[in-house]
Amino acid sequence: MKIHRKKLSALLLCFLFLILISACVQTQKKTKMPVVPDDTATRIYENCIVVRTRAGDTFSSLAATYLKDYSKGWLIREFNDMEAIEPGKDIVIPRKPFLRGGLKANGYQTVPVLLYHKFSKKTTSKYTVTQAAFEEQMKYLKENKYRIITLNRFLDFLDLNAPVHPKSVLLTFDDGWKSMYDIAFPILKKYGFPATLFVYTDFVGKDRAMSWDQIRELTEYGFDIQCHTKTHRDLSKLNRNESFENYFADLEKEILVPSHLIAKHLNKKCTCLAYPFGKTNSLVTAFLMEHGYKAGFTTGKGQNPFFVNNFLIRRAVVSGKYSIEDFIKNLDIFFDERRSK
């Protein structure tokens, strides 16, 4: 009998202990802050989301979950001023944009826009970059944590709508050379870099040019295709013995025909133009604005802060003769106002 009672007491104590545990858990649940129903470690506020991190969380995964865009992981890292996530810590995710225009106390961000034309396995020239050099350049960008952004992101940056990564770069390719498809495209895919291709439509389907099918493949991959005129004529001045009326009629054709063809073949609206030879004039700008274009790209060297004229965006031509050091010199990402004074 004694043994039986002892057992009973022990059982009772265990039972009571279990009740104690469950009661505490219940109590904890009742006193929690407003939560996301599936996640008890997240609190949503007007200006931020506070998340208790777990093992396996990355900045990108948090950005994908809470900002619906994995590429905004850098924003979370920047805001919390941390290099890596430690599980079990509270992390604050800002819900509203900050750092628009990359404006800081001592200066502002600039976004380099790089321009490529042709590629080859071995030959180099001013406009032809070898496969090895291109691979080296893309590898450099990846290893040094540059962020290759899309054209739309770049335009948002110019309109002061949203910030971009402090080390953002835009890659552009002119004309529509087949070598871009054969050589550059696989390398870009390897590094996961987006790109913008400016085609001049009279070139498409010609001997050394891409076909519409190949260009479509690039768009399906996620590249942006924009306008580079019909015949690649210099839009900035009249041809010899050309009347102004003929020049203007030609201008219309050079801009509206490729727009129409790109819409027809790729189901895409052109909103940007890369000027042939990088040259333009005020009438071309007026024409582009009149037809709803958002930007025009030159080949002028220099930096692109958010307040650059949308129709005079500067691009650095990456020459086939460049060493990696020459290439790096085109990657200015910040203008320090203190240096300029």
Add this chain to the structure above:
Amino acid sequence: MRNKFLKSCMIAGLVVIISCIFGISVSSALSEKGVSDLSEQYRIKAREYEETRELQRAITSLKIAGDLAPGNKEILLETDRLVSKSEIEAQSHFKKGLSYAEKNDLKAARDEFITALRYNPDFREPFEHLKNMLHPEAFMMYPVEKKDTLKMIALKVYQDYKKDFLIAYFNDIEQNIPLKPGTVLKLPVLDKILVQKQFDAEDELNRAKFYFELEEYDLVLAISKKILRHDDSNTEAADLVNASCRQMGILLGRQGRYDQALEILNKIDPDYPGVQEVINKYSVHKKVRKKVRKKVQDKVQSKAQDKVQEEVQDKLQIQKPFNVEDAFSSAKFYLELEEYDKAHDIAGKILKYDNFNREAKDLANVSLYRKGIQLSQQDKYYQALEILNKITEHPGVPETIAEVKQTMKNKTEAHYRQGVKYFAEEKLEEAVEEWEKTLEFDPEHPNAEKEIENARILILYRDGIQLSQQGKYGQALEILNRMTEHPGVPETIAELKQTMKIKAEEHYRQGVKYFVDEKLEEAVEEWEKTLEFDPEHSNAEKEIENARSLIQKLKKGNKK
């Protein structure tokens, strides 16, 4: 044994209850502590950002701190203060930027606009200025004037009437439709390289003729001479040179500048029709004037002597009989001296004496005619017409009246157009001045009065806005309340009142802060400012009274 068992159960139950209570307070204390720590972290970050002038990061951090500690009044006040500070700083730098831009110091303007955006990236105006003002514009706005056609506008703006199609294209209009004055057209700005073209004689000739119609003879001469440099056998260009010189000579002659007139007229081809007559006429005028001036000198001397004698005779009360010949001679004399009123008076006296004196009648008419011309040369067209209309019989009077009317019309339109130009450039006072001049020339002008009224309203509106930007809200409201029936003004007034309410609240909150910090005098000052912005503020008056009574109590307390 049974009692022992029951006791164990009760003890265990007590342990459970106590543990739960302890668990609640520990867990909630822990979670509240965690949130409070995070909130405090962000407050500290905000202060750090503020010190490094990164106000936007500071504001973001404070808002997050506020989210994490809801109801914390201090954080709310700090946030409001910082938001207000960033807006004020942004405005201040924006204004500095505008001022630099006006002085054409574009780099300094750019720096100020960037700083304004640093403080407030939502502030669109400095952004628009950075994007647009510091880069060449793609379009210019052109207000259509009376009698403007697309060709005329193209000629004026691009120096090429053939570019009229461009204007039609960018405004989505047909090339040949009549334009409504006052419509604003959007014209693409053309770089010089597109405006300069190869020499086209026919084009240039048409341009020269166009300017001839506008009486811009200097321009006509310049273009015609350019044509002749390319082709000296171009007879039309040569004709235009002669015609322009003739017109310029006539204009100078009318102003009495005979030397300059003759200099220009003598450059004209002697065989050009009509030129010799004009040269002869002004040569005669020049000689006559020289003689008259000499006569005047002599006459003045002898008149002085005559006057003395006259005075003597007056004193002796000797009446002179009326001598028609003498009177006539005096009248002619005054005519030469261009003293037409006196000549007319004397002619009048002669006619009183002898109603049928034909010469006196002619003299009277000549005096009036010349007086009319003199007045028109002085731009006193109404008075000129009044005088000319009195003339009974004199050759050339109808033509002169027609000419005066045409000149008046041209001047009227020139002033009106100038007014429109000033208006388009937002120089409102200058525009009003020009339209007032328009009305001087033509009091019945169909648009000038309306435009003056419109411009005055805009001036008032602009002044009202400027005063509000300077923080002089009361004065701004006073002005704007005078024009509530005009579109946009009620909304502006509502905005202004809202701003004043916000300012009132800012001062009120500052007053509260001072009050909390026991700075009662400063608190009263802030609440008085609150009432300046919002005289009906529900609490400010009460708080002032309260604070003042506290101050009194404290003073009494100190005395004791």
